[in-house]
Amino acid sequence: MRSLSGIGGRLYRGETSIDFIGKRRRWYAFSGVIIAMSAIVLGTQGLNLGIEFKGGSEFSISKPGVTVEQGRAAIEKAGVPGESVVQIVGNDRLRIQTGALESFNTVKESLAQTFGVNVNDIDTQIIGPSWGAEITKKALYGLIGFIIVVMIFLAMIFEPKMAFAAIVATVHDVVVTVGIYALVGFDVTPATVIGFLTILGYSLYDTVVVFDKVRENTKSITSTSKVTYSAAANLAVNQTLVRSFNTSVIALLPVGSILFVGSGLLGAGTLKDLSLALFIGLATGTYSSIFIATPLLAQLREREPAMRALAKRVAQHAPGAVTAEAKGATSVAANAVSAEGKNSWARGPRNQPKRKRR
Amino acid sequence: MSAFNNSQNPSASSKSAKTSGKPVKSIAILGIALIAFGAVAFVQGATKVKLGLDLRGGTSVTLTPRASEGTKITPESISQAVEIIRQRVNSIGVAESEVAAQGSGTNRQIVISVPGETGEEIVQLVGQTAELRFRQVLVEAAPNATSVTGDTQTATLPNGVTPELSAKFSALDCTNQINLKGGSTESPDVAVVSCDRGGTGKYILAPAQVLGNMISEASAAIDQTGASGWFVSLDFNGEGATKFGALTQSVTGLAAPQNQVAIVLDGLVVSAPRINEAITGGSAQITGSFSQQEASNLANVLKYGALPLAFDQGEVLQVSPTLGSDQLRAGLLAGLLGFALVFLYSFIYYKLLGIVTVLSLLVAAAITYLSFLLLGEWLGFTLTLAGIAGAIVAVGITADSFIVYFERLRDEVREGRSIRSAAETGWVKARHTILVADMVSLIAAALLYFFAVGGVRGFAFTLGLTTLIDLLVIFTFTKPLVSLVSRMNFFASGHKWSGFSQKSLGMKIKTDVTENSKG
Numbered sequence: 028m029r030s031l032s033g034i035g036g037r038l039y040r041g042e043t044s045i046d047f048i049g050k051r052r053r054w055y056a057f058s059g060v061i062i063a064m065s066a067i068v069l070g071t072q073g074l075n076l077g078i079e080f081k082g083g084s085e086f087s088i089s090k091p092g093v094t095v096e097q098g099r100a101a102i103e104k105a106g107v108p109g110e111s112v113v114q115i116v117g118n119d120r121l122r123i124q125t126g127a128l129e130s131f132n133t134v135k136e137s138l139a140q141t142f143g144v145n146v147n148d149i150d151t152q153i154i155g156p157s158w159g160a161e162i163t164k165k166a167l168y169g170l171i172g173f174i175i176v177v178m179i180f181l182a183m184i185f186e187p188k189m190a191f192a193a194i195v196a197t198v199h200d201v202v203v204t205v206g207i208y209a210l211v212g213f214d215v216t217p218a219t220v221i222g223f224l225t226i227l228g229y230s231l232y233d234t235v236v237v238f239d240k241v242r243e244n245t246k247s248i249t250s251t252s253k254v255t256y257s258a259a260a261n262l263a264v265n266q267t268l269v270r271s272f273n274t275s276v277i278a279l280l281p282v283g284s285i286l287f288v289g290s291g292l293l294g295a296g297t298l299k300d301l302s303l304a305l306f307i308g309l310a311t312g313t314y315s316s317i318f319i320a321t322p323l324l325a326q327l328r329e330r331e332p333a334m335r336a337l338a339k340r341v342a343q344h345a346p347g348a349v350t351a352e353a354k355g356a357t358s359v360a361a362n363a364v365s366a367e368g369k370n371s372w373a374r375g376p377r378n379q380p381k382r383k384r385r
Numbered sequence: 386m387s388a389f390n391n392s393q394n395p396s397a398s399s400k401s402a403k404t405s406g407k408p409v410k411s412i413a414i415l416g417i418a419l420i421a422f423g424a425v426a427f428v429q430g431a432t433k434v435k436l437g438l439d440l441r442g443g444t445s446v447t448l449t450p451r452a453s454e455g456t457k458i459t460p461e462s463i464s465q466a467v468e469i470i471r472q473r474v475n476s477i478g479v480a481e482s483e484v485a486a487q488g489s490g491t492n493r494q495i496v497i498s499v500p501g502e503t504g505e506e507i508v509q510l511v512g513q514t515a516e517l518r519f520r521q522v523l524v525e526a527a528p529n530a531t532s533v534t535g536d537t538q539t540a541t542l543p544n545g546v547t548p549e550l551s552a553k554f555s556a557l558d559c560t561n562q563i564n565l566k567g568g569s570t571e572s573p574d575v576a577v578v579s580c581d582r583g584g585t586g587k588y589i590l591a592p593a594q595v596l597g598n599m600i601s602e603a604s605a606a607i608d609q610t611g612a613s614g615w616f617v618s619l620d621f622n623g624e625g626a627t628k629f630g631a632l633t634q635s636v637t638g639l640a641a642p643q644n645q646v647a648i649v650l651d652g653l654v655v656s657a658p659r660i661n662e663a664i665t666g667g668s669a670q671i672t673g674s675f676s677q678q679e680a681s682n683l684a685n686v687l688k689y690g691a692l693p694l695a696f697d698q699g700e701v702l703q704v705s706p707t708l709g710s711d712q713l714r715a716g717l718l719a720g721l722l723g724f725a726l727v728f729l730y731s732f733i734y735y736k737l738l739g740i741v742t743v744l745s746l747l748v749a750a751a752i753t754y755l756s757f758l759l760l761g762e763w764l765g766f767t768l769t770l771a772g773i774a775g776a777i778v779a780v781g782i783t784a785d786s787f788i789v790y791f792e793r794l795r796d797e798v799r800e801g802r803s804i805r806s807a808a809e810t811g812w813v814k815a816r817h818t819i820l821v822a823d824m825v826s827l828i829a830a831a832l833l834y835f836f837a838v839g840g841v842r843g844f845a846f847t848l849g850l851t852t853l854i855d856l857l858v859i860f861t862f863t864k865p866l867v868s869l870v871s872r873m874n875f876f877a878s879g880h881k882w883s884g885f886s887q888k889s890l891g892m893k894i895k896t897d898v899t900e901n902s903k904g
Contacts, residue, residue: 039799079700087708089705089708117711147705148707149703150703150705150708152701152702153700153701154699154700154701155697155698157699158699161449166836168836169833169835169836172832172835176828177828180824180825181825184824221771221833221845224829224832224833225778225848228825228826229829231825231829232822232825232826235818235821236789236818239817239818239821240818243814267792270788273792274785274788274789277727277730277731277781277785277788278778278781278782278784279781280723280727281719281723281724281727281780282723282777282778282781283723283726284720284726284777285719285723285774285778288716288718289719292711292714292718296770297712297770297771298716298719298770298774301774301844302774305778
């Protein structure tokens with residue numbers, strides 16, 4: 028821990044600097060591969076949807092020493108048609124998931140009789156066939172609404188390009204998380220969907236912390252000729268690195284304990300589904316705010332004429348500068364200049380020192 | 386921790402009021418507010434957090450209205466349906482049963498939650514659709530009358546009343562809640578016995594001649610001359626106009642109560658107005674000493690009871706008390722574990738500055754608990770498993786804002802500021818980050834709440850609530866507390882356990898911090 032603090036000091040002064048922005052192609056490629064893999068798996072295999080999305084019934088019976096075989100025998104006896112999933116979850120809890128049932132109560136009574144438990148002690152869940160479509164629709168509305176509202180909010184607080192970069196990073200997180208679900212084959216339940224949606228807010232928290240520092244570092248950047256936008260942004264990422272690490276760890280600790288208790292004690296259900304989605308989403312959220320959001324922002328801003336001019340000035344003024352940050356900066360500046368021809372559209376009102384808020 | 390508290394107060398009070406007044410005052414106000422709200426909760430008897438069904442066992446049914454031909458899903462028809470279902474559910478007499486519409490616009494659901502072990506009954510009860518019918522009244526009596534004719538036993542039965550009906554009527558006790566649940570499935574073609582919806586009377590009713598779907602429009606209006614006050618006017622379609630005309634034609638001139646036509650909704654009599662003249666024009670007025678509320682309720686019954694909404698059972702969830710208490714225990718355990726881990730990490734990383742985190746989290750936890758108590762009392766807030774998860778996740782978010790502040794503070798110290806002035810300049814910078822980040826969390830919570838159904842709303846609600854509490858705590862407690870401790874020599878001198886030592890900050894050049902802070 029102490030060594031981490033020491034690193035914090037060196038990162039803050041720019042003595043130790045990791046070139047996040049200059050090597051952005053590497054991170055983009057890494058995320059690109061994961062997203063492509065996610066898309067392939069999603070397309071071929073799809074998500075492992077829980078009965079909440081497909082419709083059906085779930086019975087769960089708590090009885091010491093109960094086995095899957097007993098469960099299978101019991102549903103056969105009760106005359107349940109079609110495929111059923113029988114599992115042991117947590118401590119001595121038998122969970123049976125069936126398709127849509129005509130005679131729900133008969134099945135339930137038969138199960139109660141077989142296992143010698145009271146009918147009212149069997150926990151049940153019946154899901155109508157249209158329910159899944161309903162909640163999927165709502166989740167999509169929530170996602171779209173969130174992206175629009177947050178984009179407007181961040182554009183007002185920071186600037187449009189930051190809002191755009193932050194949203195790209197957030198969408199990245201959701202896609203990667205969904206991809207991981209498809210890859211591993213975790214169950215997707217409504218609680219999982221909520222987890223996905225909560226990631227949106229969480230992933231942005233990290234990005235906001237980094238961007239606030241970027242904003243501070245680049246406030247009056249065009250009035251000097253010392254550093255390029257990319258270099259200043261890179262310093263900001265480095266300066267907030269310890270902070271990002273700490274906030275992520277602290278956020279992951281409670282989520283991790285829900286996941287631990289939820290999957291250990293209860294076996295399955297709301298707690299596990301929610302915290303698993305959050306856990307994966309938080310991890311990707313930290314990654315994306317450092318490796319995706321800030322490089323993308325720098326890339327967008329470097330296209331602005333004012334920033335290009337600045338990059339040129341910096342290159343002229345300090346040709347021999349070989350500190351870690353300047354090295355990264357000049358390489359980025361070169362990239363930006365080479366991309367010049369393609370992006371003449373980037374001219375316009377942005378060609379001004381950014382407006383100050385707050 | 387007590388040593389810390391003791392040393393804090395003298396150091397604060399020994400300073401001049403000008404510099405130390407603010408943080409102490411802020412913390413004191415927060416403390417007094419906490420105690421005051423605690424007292425309110427105690428006085429109001431809100432000593433226990435209301436638990437949701439998934440934590441104490443019970444049944445919840447979510448119904449989704451199904452649009453069918455001639456049926457439109459409107460907010461009014463939904464609230465009418467809520468009324469009808471509430472009537473049925475309340476008849477079971479389980480305390481704290483709830484029937485509520487969720488969602489917005491036409492995209493709404495009705496959620497019925499009943500604690501305890503009454504699962505099957507509820508599921509069947511709420512599934513039926515309600516019908517509206519007009520029936521001529523044959524006999525009207527007190528809710529617990531024991532015979533058709535009241536006093537004389539030898540008197541002949543009124544026209545249309547069979548001995549069978551008479552016996553049924555005598556047996557029916559409308560003062561018993563169980564008979565007020567409605568949901569009767571009797572055919573419109575036979576005579577029935579029925580209770581008044583409020584349990585204030587009972588009836589024998591003739592076969593239904595006019596059905597609810599024959600009403601085209603109903604509304605409440607006030608008589609401009611003021612003579613008859615609020616009344617309900619209704620219009621029938623072609624078939625309805627003819628049949629209602631015939632019905633009213635046949636009953637006018639009969640003796641009371643047979644000159645009354647009962648409006649029967651879901652098997653219960655809503656109103657039984659006397660017919661003064663034959664109404665053949667296809668529109669009618671129901672007058673009486675209605676209040677505005679009563680008139681518009683009756684209009685809604687006529688308008689939407691006429692269009693029985695069909696519902697799909699979206700989700701039926703039945704949780705036994707055993708599973709409920711298991712889930713509650715798991716939730717609490719996860720919360721304790723989460724807290725403990727966050728405490729531990731704060732101590733290891735921030736040393737004694739971590740105490741500020743711990744104290745702040747404890748204050749936040751106290752406020753959260755108090756909010757659960759009071760919101761349960763005032764708004765009927767119930768804590769669900771998803772809600773507990775939201776609160777635990779919020780521990781992380783709350784602690785995150787402390788870290789944002791602490792790291793800013795340490796950055797300022799690295800810039801060469803004294804800890805005491807860093808506490809102020811760092812705060813100004815961190816404040817912006819924290820506000821923006823928390824706003825984003827709030828937006829997420831609000832949208833989740835708005836778009837989600839069922840248990841998920843509990844998650845969104847606690848997440849939003851705790852984000853607000855986070856803001857409250859960091860502004861009124863954490864920041865003032867940091868201001869106070871930054872004046873303590875232990876922290877100001879950069880003691881190696883303070884979290885501000887040169888070594889832990891990774892500072893190379895030794896600046897005389899002690900000297901500055903004493904100035």
